[in-house]
Amino acid sequence: MPQQRPNRLFRNLHAKIAAIPMILTAVVVFAGGSIWTVIYSFTSSGLLPRLNFVGLAQYERLWWTPRWLVSIENLFIYGLGMLVFSLVIGFLLAALLDQKIRFENTFRTIFLYPFALSFIVTGLVWQWILNPDFGVQGIVRGLGWESFSFNPLYNPDIVIYGILIAALWQSTGLVMCLMLAGLRGIDEEIWKAARVDGIPAWKTYLFIVIPMMRPVFITALVIIATGIVKVYDLVVAQTSGGPGISSEVPAKYVYDMMFSSQNLGQGFAASTMMLVSVLIVIIPWAYLEFGGRMRRG
């Protein structure tokens, strides 16, 4: 389109010049690095990158490796749980805080505080809380319920939920704050109008306020989604992939392959698959979001 309207290219020239370093970074570091990774994922690179192509062998091995399949399954459960629960809990907390309650600032600080901790600290704290000997289970048993059992981190079937709990504890505060800002941005007049029409509060939230908060939801969604794909440090701190391989995640597979197993090719193949999965989510969304606007504009 710039060719048809060349004058647009020179509009806001200063801003465009100022953006050049960032554009270069994006193109060279992100795009260039991604392309380099994809190319080398077709080689048999070991500890150091080498250009001896082996076709799809790395991908074949990847999809035959049980650990990778477990990682994908875990990412799926974790991702779905994170999306649903952090949006729902975050919105509910925000709606409750929005009822003009007392000590709102205090509550907001308390809820947001976990976000100030790194995933490593969060992971360690929850490793202790969920430890059967010192944590929740130990305390409840100490109170007299001898048969009480709450031991997610040592049960291969539910360990990923133990990690999900820690992640939710850390990140819902941020979602809540975003939602609260969104709620405050809704005009008082709309609430008044809804009250005049006799619409109950929950219906107002569901059918009027939430659709109006679409941009906030999308921002929250993007922040949560990027956090999901790159989840790594939390797992390392909390379970280091255990018990066995039952809480492995793709990012950890990539790291272990590239650095511990000294098999770069396999690591690149895995990270390429991660890139593809992100693109599958991003492209339709970007098309809907920006494609439509362009046609309108």
Add this chain to the structure above:
Amino acid sequence: MKSIKVFLTATTFMAGAASANAVDLEVTHWWTSGGEAAAVAEFAKAFDATGNKWVDGAIAGSGNTARPIMISRITGGDPMGATQFNHGRQAEELVEAGLMRDLTDLAEQEKWRDVIKPASLLDSCTLDGKIYCVPVNIHSWEWLWLSNKAFEDAGVPVPKNWDEFVAAAPALEKAGKVPLAIGQQPWQIGGAFRVLLVSLAGPETYQKVYGDKDEEAAAGPEVAKVFKAADDARKMAAKSTVQDWNQATNLVITDQAGGQIMGDWAQGEFQIAEEVAGKDYSCLPALGMNDLISTGGDAFYFPLLDDEEQAKAQEELAKVMLDPKVQVAFNLKKGSVPVRGDVDLNAANDCMKKGLAILAEGTIVPSQEQLMSQDTINQINDLMAEFFSTPSMTPDDAQKRFADIIGGAT
């Protein structure tokens, strides 16, 4: 205020004076448990005595955590003065890429070929006829450490071999003990499996499977026996929830667990806890089923440095590490065996003497790090970690996947 100034000036001068003839050399390693740290302090002491300065670069975790950091520093152009690796193929590609220093001249001058026993240790440091590393100790994986007190509490005699140990497991459980302590990290579980393989299936099968990567042997009846034993082991270790190996060793030291399959570095922990071999704890080489050990171990590599003074200090450090006195002091603390055949080891305890006797007899096998790439080892570790944590996975299934990994290994 004035005194502080004087102090600062004095220390500045001291630092200046020291750096005139001494060179700081950073040495990275992953020796961080109590016994290991005590051992590495012996190296530091001996190196500082030469007028240089040992800058300790300990990286906590295990080799699997530390190696990526070391490798990325070397490949990223920020090499340290010297770094630990296990003998074998871990640093192969770094050497091929010309990032490591060739030590052949020094080796000839110091006659390493003659003093280092067994010679296979030096062979693992050799690529295309050139020597690239200094072996500092001999470690063997094939040990079963047993708490005498735990068996006493359970009312059964201390086992003499693996079969007796398995038979004693129910009694231990009844006495509220964990029969077998294993840390949850995959390398420990994979390591226990390797010990079962070499001990129960024998050195020929071990060589065929890990050395020649014979897929048929890996799927064969000899290895099936090993998977049966691994099945026993995972039942015995079901209640072991610790992560690090020294925590597992600690369960044995405090008599909460019957035994642990772990390399001879565990001995350093027993020593720090002032336990006496034979009285407080027992050790069985090759699980008491065979009289053999593998001879892997740690070696130091010296990245290529531009600075000539530092290069000289590297040579100095290499010499110090192989000095007979330092070798004895280091290895006694570490629980490992010196790489020199010509040192005096009267101070060695019962367990170390067992190891020395086997070494003298020469019934040794190469370690898995010498035979396989780290990639294959990690695949086996992952498989074993999955097997141990998934009770529904049968030994047959696990063996089939094991054979696949061996078949695809390089």
